Amino acid sequence: MENNKLHDIRHSLAHLLAIAVLKHDPRAKLAIGPVIDNGFYYDFLLSKPISETDLPELEKEMRKLIEAKLDFIGAERPKAEVLKMFEDQPFKCELIEDLSKEGSKLTTYTTGDFTDLCRGGHVKNTSEIPVDAFRIERTAGAYWRGDEKNQMLTRIYGLAFESKEKLDEYVAMREEAEKRDHKKLGRELDLFIIDEKVGKGLPLWTPKGTAVKFELEKFARELERKYDYEHVSTPYLGGEELYRTSGHLDHYTHSMYAPIDMDGDKFYLRPMACPHHIRLYQRKPWSYKDLPVRYAEIADYNRYEKSGELMGMIRVRKFQLTDGHIFVTPEGLKEEFKRVCNMIVEGMKGLGLLDIVSYRFSKRDPENKEKYFPDDDLWNHAEGLMKEALDELGLPYITALDEAAFYGPKLDVQAKNVHGKEDTLFTAQMDFLLPQKFEIEYVDADGQKKRPVMIHRSTIGSLERVFAFLIEHCAGAFPTWLAPTQVAIVPVSEKFMDYASEIYNKLKAEDVRVELDSSNETLGKKIRNNKMMKTPYLIVIGAKEVEAGTITAESRDKGQIKDLKIEDFVVMIKEEVAGRR
């Protein structure tokens, strides 16, 4: 089925919904009824309320209309006539006035006794609408024209697809996505909280969340060390002159918070750490032999976000980016950029995210240059180099125009979330501009002072965002190395507590993240609780284990492992963790 056809079905269903609502409440006033990406809605000012329990009735009524095989008949009409037709419908009258002011034609669509003001896009006859591929699913409040100064209307949402199979598939996908939602799992698995008193957009990592965070930090730093980065540590504040020089105060203030006065000087919560790393670079002279100089930091960043745009760990006001800046000679740029790409792929693979990740080569729009640093030669050179690098690596990528940074092209690491929506996880960028602004230098083989190029890049993105993607991707069932609790010990009863404690202490001494369930719940309840927490291994301790001096481990992913010596279990789990499985 073509997209237009699906659009027409959804749009026609909106009209049928209006008919059904008018039958329920003949005095209802109609606002608008557009198509959305999973169906349609219609906004009404009702004279008697509609509750969720009324929805099946509306659906039934709509099915009758479908089975009645009604035509959709469009007609263009003069303003006076349309105003007359909708004299009882104040919202429609408002729309009619607006449309005529714009000089638009006025069209109506009639289905049986019902006529709506509508620009069209409908099926010819209701018989074209699959009778089992839609569902009226919920109501919500909505202001007329989205403006909170206007009247509050009732919005009724419907899902609609080409077939029952497609509808069922969508509903199942959405249920799964809801189950995997990182905000929901974050609460259920006790990974993080967002607390109104601490502040919106400022998550707090609980002990379990922090355990995952530390593993992610360790992972990023090991990778960085392997790729010859040096770690640095710089403050999340920066003086006015710093961000004046960098140009952030000219181009980036919309994402920055207002400055703070410190005894007469102005300081900003930093939006980026590049100027800090540049000032570190500038603390001493460098020779071409020292380059590339690679600085990495899990850096605190702050971004201005409106309350309404905050979202769990995905969009926050303060985050920690696995950040890094490379100072490289122009001659070394391409090879170094390839090295960065290899590192990124290795990182995504290590985290098990390769499946949901894709790469976007973001270029300047040559038709719309004013948004970009003005130097055609430099842009052509940089984009050419980046293309060569990507092609030589054989990295599969798409090209996107007008998505570059102000100062250069970039590679965006894109990830799809469980709702199918794509987000940028992090980027790698070439930058010829900041080195100029800060006048950074190295001494070349010929003894001349030259200007290095910078690469801005992240290792695995912000800890917050990658954590959210990981939670959703594995539905909270983290691989053992990342799991907040790796082993839960469940004694069958109080009697076996001594042996259970012994096992607990042995595992803790080996740095295994282990919990001992000493609650008074029944065994069944204890096992269910720990399974709900998606712990990779449960060790149930009963008479048999105490007698034999062994354990039985219930693996979340691999079934039961019986009669194991604790020492062997330690070897097994440590191997798993070392291999980051």
Added chain:
Amino acid sequence: MENNKLHDIRHSLAHLLAIAVLKHDPRAKLAIGPVIDNGFYYDFLLSKPISETDLPELEKEMRKLIEAKLDFIGAERPKAEVLKMFEDQPFKCELIEDLSKEGSKLTTYTTGDFTDLCRGGHVKNTSEIPVDAFRIERTAGAYWRGDEKNQMLTRIYGLAFESKEKLDEYVAMREEAEKRDHKKLGRELDLFIIDEKVGKGLPLWTPKGTAVKFELEKFARELERKYDYEHVSTPYLGGEELYRTSGHLDHYTHSMYAPIDMDGDKFYLRPMACPHHIRLYQRKPWSYKDLPVRYAEIADYNRYEKSGELMGMIRVRKFQLTDGHIFVTPEGLKEEFKRVCNMIVEGMKGLGLLDIVSYRFSKRDPENKEKYFPDDDLWNHAEGLMKEALDELGLPYITALDEAAFYGPKLDVQAKNVHGKEDTLFTAQMDFLLPQKFEIEYVDADGQKKRPVMIHRSTIGSLERVFAFLIEHCAGAFPTWLAPTQVAIVPVSEKFMDYASEIYNKLKAEDVRVELDSSNETLGKKIRNNKMMKTPYLIVIGAKEVEAGTITAESRDKGQIKDLKIEDFVVMIKEEVAGRR
């Protein structure tokens, strides 16, 4: 020699300095000449400049005056007479006016031909002044009465002690302290920078400094895990309501920065993390069986400091505290506090700081209660408990009145810096107040809701401050486990670079912090450079080593270790690091 006698000598020397300066510049105007803790100074408005090279001449003149055995003769005089005597000395006239306004007596002291306005405190005769125990050491600018709106004067400083031995001892101590100064060593050993563009009071840790920082973090976290803390991670910002509830906005604003607006809400750079940890505690209900709950975090803190009070890594505007908060039942408080003390002692021992650390039990001043949370019974109880805990541990401590926190008594871990000055490194505090303010609870064995007590405590203090103390204490020669570079490899010439690289890679693969010196310097220069950096081990690679397939390690602390296999060296250094030596 009594302190008074030393004071009189120093004061008398100030007069002799004035005589010497007047001989050099008869038109000089005299301001004041007080005693300071290592000698004295005198402020002059000179008509001809005095440079450092003139100082020996002044000293010589003063020695002559000492040998001339002149008397110091005091006299009380009427105002008119004194004004007349000092009619050429405008600063003295100003002082005379002020003194008479205060109703003070006016006294003068005469030595030979010279008379100064002076309240006294002198030797009877210059022969009492040891002729070889003072030194005129430097000049500096100083405003009359310390006010920058007034005239700039020349201040001449002198050192003076009871004997030549005491003077030499003081000078040697000061030289040593200057050599150990963490700001100086921080620069020389490339550990951190303070950059004017980034901002005063906001140090940046270089790669070498960050290596030490990571070791300190690891040390603190291991210790915290050993003592059953759970790690959490919370943002350095907090909403207005949070700090309203905690009382920080009533009692602590002088140390806080102005709030930042985030889309209509006010946020503060947090001065403390207790409210954040409390909100984490409050995310779920707790039973008495769960307590103590111990949260630890290397937490970002911000404190308002005036520019003039900033000092290297010791006093900064943003720091990271090895922070922690314990929620404990009132019954468990004493034992838990002892546990905290044991942990602190273990931490200071592990860092090798026991020698410079002492403990101060800081109590409320019962005569001056208005500064403190008003509840006598609670104070008596808390101070009693803390005393019992300290006494039971046998921890040597001094008691200090009026040094408690607003909300409870505390144990201050005091450390002496190389200049002999004592500073608080960190504290452990009992707190009954915040649990009330936030209404935090647990369910006791009897099913009743009760209020826990909080302990605020640090593990090893702020990373910045403890780093500064460590640098100064070991004069930059860090023990191997903390050393930014643990091994430097120095090939005798380019020829041995391959073997040197092989050794380098083997050490790097074992996570040893190793550097390969590939500079074009002479061998001697390379060795000197690496010794200046105080690297624990130098490995010099020449023909002999390549031939034998061994290495020779030059230990900074233990002399030469010859003909070692690299594998044996790895075992040795890893043992050293694991043992934190």
